[in-house]
Amino acid sequence: MSKPRIPYTRPSITELEQRYAADAVANGWGERCYGYIGRFERAFADHLGVRHAVATSSCTGALHMGLAALGIGPGDEVILADTNWIASAAPIVHLGATPVFVDILPDSWCIDPRAAERAVTPRTKAILAVHLYGNLCDMDALLALGERRGVPVVEDAAEAVGSVHHGRRAGSIGRFGAFSFHGTKTITTGEGGMFVTNDDDLHERVLTLSNHGRARGQVRQFWPDMVGFKYKMSNVQAAIGCAQVERIGELVARKRAILAAYRERLADLPAIAMNPEPAGTVNGAWMPTAVFDASAGVTREALQHAFAQENVDARVFFHPLSGLPMFAPRQGNRNAWDIPGRAINLPTYHDMTESELDRVSGVLRAALHAGARA
Numbered sequence: 581m582s583k584p585r586i587p588y589t590r591p592s593i594t595e596l597e598q599r600y601a602a603d604a605v606a607n608g609w610g611e612r613c614y615g616y617i618g619r620f621e622r623a624f625a626d627h628l629g630v631r632h633a634v635a636t637s638s639c640t641g642a643l644h645m646g647l648a649a650l651g652i653g654p655g656d657e658v659i660l661a662d663t664n665w666i667a668s669a670a671p672i673v674h675l676g677a678t679p680v681f682v683d684i685l686p687d688s689w690c691i692d693p694r695a696a697e698r699a700v701t702p703r704t705k706a707i708l709a710v711h712l713y714g715n716l717c718d719m720d721a722l723l724a725l726g727e728r729r730g731v732p733v734v735e736d737a738a739e740a741v742g743s744v745h746h747g748r749r750a751g752s753i754g755r756f757g758a759f760s761f762h763g764t765k766t767i768t769t770g771e772g773g774m775f776v777t778n779d780d781d782l783h784e785r786v787l788t789l790s791n792h793g794r795a796r797g798q799v800r801q802f803w804p805d806m807v808g809f810k811y812k813m814s815n816v817q818a819a820i821g822c823a824q825v826e827r828i829g830e831l832v833a834r835k836r837a838i839l840a841a842y843r844e845r846l847a848d849l850p851a852i853a854m855n856p857e858p859a860g861t862v863n864g865a866w867m868p869t870a871v872f873d874a875s876a877g878v879t880r881e882a883l884q885h886a887f888a889q890e891n892v893d894a895r896v897f898f899h900p901l902s903g904l905p906m907f908a909p910r911q912g913n914r915n916a917w918d919i920p921g922r923a924i925n926l927p928t929y930h931d932m933t934e935s936e937l938d939r940v941s942g943v944l945r946a947a948l949h950a951g952a953r954a
């Protein structure tokens with residue numbers, strides 16, 4: 581018989597989430613249909629230390645509206661790292677703009693600010709900083725670049741709940757931030773997202789866009805001022821979100837403890853690099869990731885095979901987006917094209933046990949030994 585399955589991630593849902601959701605289902609209608617939504621937006625904004633938050637149906641929707649509110653459209657370019665999930669690039673394409681994929685740094689696996697600088701053109705309308713797996717982008721360098729070239733820096737912080745850059749939370753640093761509450765993320769509403777900003781005008785534009793183009797204060801009924809979007813979160817989802825935000829400290833602490841537990845178990849193996857935490861930062865540790873030295877002889881395929889044998893649902897490191905069929909290849913993005921071939925995402929969830937951590941670490945250790953023999 582095979583060993584019990586270790587999933588890649590799993591939400592932590594307690595009696596609190598169930599109670600709020602049940603209340604929303606029973607009572608959150610009519611006059612109260614936005615009650616939990618407003619409460620969730622306020623609580624999340626307070627957690628981040630930002631002025632405004634707009635709950636959405638997804639992070640993709642939050643990005644789409646934020647980029648639209650910046651006026652990004654056909655002919656424009658948005659710079660982002662080649663190493664990413666498609667959700668960060670899709671809204672750029674939907675707006676008729678062009679995603680410009682640049683290389684990542686070898687240690688943080690996030691956008692290389694120097695590569696971003698080389699990619700700036702007169703058509704560049706934004707730099708999208710995606711904090712990969714909880715690792716922080718070099719925000720100081722990106723903000724300085726944005727300042728020099730007059731280009732806003734925006735954040736996809738879907739993977740960076742709990743990450744802090746010199747006292748400021750990921751997602752609160754750029755012109756706007758976008759979050760995901762998909763079931764695999766650190767806090768979840770099943771599906772869901774959040775747009776956040778300190779910019780009052782941008783917030784107003786996103787509110788209008790998010791309400792089918794109806795501006796606040798428009799007195800005529802059914803009278804949109806422009807064609808907008810419909811990316812709203814439901815009150816029942818927001819109720820779950822309220823409970824998750826109340827527990828956010830506990831949820832992030834467990835994520836960090838799991839990353840630390842992996843690090844401890846693998847400390848004697850210098851050929852394996854994991855998510856960094858530079859001085860002055862906190863890594864929210866959404867997704868512990870192991871990257872093997874090129875010299876270790878360990879491939880993604882060997883890792884996938886070894887984890888499948890052990891009944892562990894480890895996931896591959898993101899493929900370079902420019903390697904997908906709908907984009908032009910940019911093989912010059914050396915790190916983005918090279919690292920995924922010798923890396924793997926490790927399981928992490930609130931209720932993970934010590935023996936499960938042992939099993940996962942054991943697979944990495946064995947893969948390293950097998951690579952050395954090959």
Ligand SMILES: *Cc1c(COP(=O)(O)O)cnc(C)c1O
Nearest residue numbers: 638639640667668738739760762
């Ligand atoms: C999960 C994720 C998204 C997409 O979030 P959705 O809520 O599914 O739209 C976007 N960007 C990053 C970096 C993500 O990890």
